[in-house]
Amino acid sequence: MIQTHPFRFTLEHTDPMTGARAGTLTTPHGTIATPVFMPVGTQATVKTLSSHEVAELGAPIILGNTYHLFLRPGSDVVAELGGLHGFMNWKRAILTDSGGFQVFSLGATNIIDEDGVTFRSHLDGTLHRFTPERSIAIQEQLGADIIMAFDECAPYPTTAEYARAAMERTHRWLERCVAAKTRADQALFGIVQGSVFDDLRRESAAFIASQPVAGFGIGGLSVGEPKPEMYATLAATTAALPEDRPRYLMGVGSPEDLLEGVARGVDMFDCVQPTRLGRHGAAWTPEGRINLLNARWARDDRPIQEGCDCYSCAHHTRAYIRHLLRAEEMLGARLATIHNVRFLIRLMEGAREAIREGRYAAYRDSFLQQFQPVPDSVRAEQRALYGRRKERS
Amino acid sequence: MIQTHPFRFTLEHTDPMTGARAGTLTTPHGTIATPVFMPVGTQATVKTLSSHEVAELGAPIILGNTYHLFLRPGSDVVAELGGLHGFMNWKRAILTDSGGFQVFSLGATNIIDEDGVTFRSHLDGTLHRFTPERSIAIQEQLGADIIMAFDECAPYPTTAEYARAAMERTHRWLERCVAAKTRADQALFGIVQGSVFDDLRRESAAFIASQPVAGFGIGGLSVGEPKPEMYATLAATTAALPEDRPRYLMGVGSPEDLLEGVARGVDMFDCVQPTRLGRHGAAWTPEGRINLLNARWARDDRPIQEGCDCYSCAHHTRAYIRHLLRAEEMLGARLATIHNVRFLIRLMEGAREAIREGRYAAYRDSFLQQFQPVPDSVRAEQRALYGRRKERS
Numbered sequence: 130m131i132q133t134h135p136f137r138f139t140l141e142h143t144d145p146m147t148g149a150r151a152g153t154l155t156t157p158h159g160t161i162a163t164p165v166f167m168p169v170g171t172q173a174t175v176k177t178l179s180s181h182e183v184a185e186l187g188a189p190i191i192l193g194n195t196y197h198l199f200l201r202p203g204s205d206v207v208a209e210l211g212g213l214h215g216f217m218n219w220k221r222a223i224l225t226d227s228g229g230f231q232v233f234s235l236g237a238t239n240i241i242d243e244d245g246v247t248f249r250s251h252l253d254g255t256l257h258r259f260t261p262e263r264s265i266a267i268q269e270q271l272g273a274d275i276i277m278a279f280d281e282c283a284p285y286p287t288t289a290e291y292a293r294a295a296m297e298r299t300h301r302w303l304e305r306c307v308a309a310k311t312r313a314d315q316a317l318f319g320i321v322q323g324s325v326f327d328d329l330r331r332e333s334a335a336f337i338a339s340q341p342v343a344g345f346g347i348g349g350l351s352v353g354e355p356k357p358e359m360y361a362t363l364a365a366t367t368a369a370l371p372e373d374r375p376r377y378l379m380g381v382g383s384p385e386d387l388l389e390g391v392a393r394g395v396d397m398f399d400c401v402q403p404t405r406l407g408r409h410g411a412a413w414t415p416e417g418r419i420n421l422l423n424a425r426w427a428r429d430d431r432p433i434q435e436g437c438d439c440y441s442c443a444h445h446t447r448a449y450i451r452h453l454l455r456a457e458e459m460l461g462a463r464l465a466t467i468h469n470v471r472f473l474i475r476l477m478e479g480a481r482e483a484i485r486e487g488r489y490a491a492y493r494d495s496f497l498q499q500f501q502p503v504p505d506s507v508r509a510e511q512r513a514l515y516g517r518r519k520e521r522s
Numbered sequence: 523m524i525q526t527h528p529f530r531f532t533l534e535h536t537d538p539m540t541g542a543r544a545g546t547l548t549t550p551h552g553t554i555a556t557p558v559f560m561p562v563g564t565q566a567t568v569k570t571l572s573s574h575e576v577a578e579l580g581a582p583i584i585l586g587n588t589y590h591l592f593l594r595p596g597s598d599v600v601a602e603l604g605g606l607h608g609f610m611n612w613k614r615a616i617l618t619d620s621g622g623f624q625v626f627s628l629g630a631t632n633i634i635d636e637d638g639v640t641f642r643s644h645l646d647g648t649l650h651r652f653t654p655e656r657s658i659a660i661q662e663q664l665g666a667d668i669i670m671a672f673d674e675c676a677p678y679p680t681t682a683e684y685a686r687a688a689m690e691r692t693h694r695w696l697e698r699c700v701a702a703k704t705r706a707d708q709a710l711f712g713i714v715q716g717s718v719f720d721d722l723r724r725e726s727a728a729f730i731a732s733q734p735v736a737g738f739g740i741g742g743l744s745v746g747e748p749k750p751e752m753y754a755t756l757a758a759t760t761a762a763l764p765e766d767r768p769r770y771l772m773g774v775g776s777p778e779d780l781l782e783g784v785a786r787g788v789d790m791f792d793c794v795q796p797t798r799l800g801r802h803g804a805a806w807t808p809e810g811r812i813n814l815l816n817a818r819w820a821r822d823d824r825p826i827q828e829g830c831d832c833y834s835c836a837h838h839t840r841a842y843i844r845h846l847l848r849a850e851e852m853l854g855a856r857l858a859t860i861h862n863v864r865f866l867i868r869l870m871e872g873a874r875e876a877i878r879e880g881r882y883a884a885y886r887d888s889f890l891q892q893f894q895p896v897p898d899s900v901r902a903e904q905r906a907l908y909g910r911r912k913e914r915s
Contacts, residue, residue, distance in 0.1 A: 172849045173842070179853055181837070202820065202845040209821055210841050218837050427595065428602055444574070444611050448603050449566070452595040456565045459852045460572055 196231030212272025316343035334369035407466030417501030589624030605665025685717035709736035727762035800859030810894035
């Protein structure tokens, strides 16, 4: 088995009522208290924020996107400038995805075969090829603390046949990733696939767990399926996973999904929602999402959320942030982003505390009682509007 | 005379060789050491920066634009939310312009008459009217420490006849501004006009100085005239002004113009150059302006400027900032802006120290010997490219 020192996961508490877990994950760049929300820094920056600001928000770990960084500035450039940590001057932990999801969703005219994927850059149309080995080599150049196996994420909806084929390919590719990995200071996570088919999920979980991986990505969810289906599949998946390694639900990040995910034994989350919503003028409050561009805030001297400990709420009013967003001033997008990211990080800090104190179900229920989620129908419209192309970029 | 307490200007040193001045300007929101560069916060934000960051850059005073804030969010909204200081949470001094320049340069189909100017909003085409009285009333709502008289800035080139007419109107409008002013906690500056005609400049300086104004704006320069003509007109203007009040050269902000302005007795400057250039990927170094988008910086691990004390140079490489700018990540524009604004503020801090130590000419010469200014021809092209429309917005 590949040595993953100093990577270590310690499970500290499991909530008896829900299965929610509190743990710590030790990496070469610090210890991460779980459950944790990881802000997405697609192009070596969490959009609108400096590394300093992200640290101030309390994020112990962020994401980088292999597909984007490979194309621009190039993983060799990043390597030469000290890896992603040095390049963006971020001293805490980083996780990179494998590039697989973006190759399928962003890369034009991609062709998948048993060996890998050939695709055209969404930037300039140049032809590139990712294989499990290439993904690992690029991720080793980027130098994140946690790297992800190259997988195939089946679209939703799909047939059981296609879901099985993609899952089995994902398993074969994982073995190749394990064999290709050379750096001892990076931890490799495998990815459980299987679409919304519980039997496939169980089979995938068993296979991935049999491999020398330091953690489990749960892929192929939040790709269009209704929420009840997502929660059910998630529960079936985590139930089939051993308890000794962290579970990372990929690309999921609404407040309600985080809390439901934690209740189903998930330890890590990432999503572009807080940053993308912020740039579009939407902000989370305990009551639900508000549109900061709404005229009703024009003279509102309250912060986005009373009592919030983020920089934006401590210093600025809804009226000011609305003005900035209307005037298309970059500071507006930044202030809304700061609030949203802090909202999710604090939500997970609170979840952890609740789990350790044996009151997670109450914590979740109390939040969800007050919080009005965006309905699935609106969500579907938004998905169509932004296009899947942008969903995780 | 209108009471301008607690506004006070103390001239501390005048360089015997050049006429450069060091002083302090006391306002209700702090003391400003002069000469000083004032960053422009057109729409209640210095573009890309938070108030906190602007303070960290060492700016004791910033500008706000009356025209923009009147149209959006509305000066009544700003007044209700604590004036511009409260609205944007900026605790140091603010200067607002009169809106005149923007009405002429941005407002569509403006009609000027003896009483004022009728114009259409560049945002939505609605019809508005500014008069000297209205400009003062709006500036009183905005609540800046220093407010500017409503003036007519003649275009360049212009005839001596038109320049005289615009100047005389500016004088009559100043008298109306003086009469309209009601707030004792704001200082009013008059504006010297007269295009590039020395006799008109002298006549204007004498008139403005005869009025109960707390300082002198020098308007109508850097509007297209060659640099030697600008410097000569500036020298003729400051020579005709009394020494007891501060001189503010409006809309001028290249490093070389700041140093030449100080040498001709100017105390205050504002310009969008550092912020606009930063957003477009240009940055100042002691050797001149560099284009951060240039491929030669792709793997450059040096900061924009070695030894610079700004946040960007202390934390990030040219390679990283270039990547952000290429990827159109907002952080790139912010990091370049931070550097440029700090560059000008530090240039003026150094000028002040040099003046106090009697070595200003050497300070200026040593800087200009190393610094390659952008040639007038390139400047003219850029002006044509951006359009005058955007020059001071």
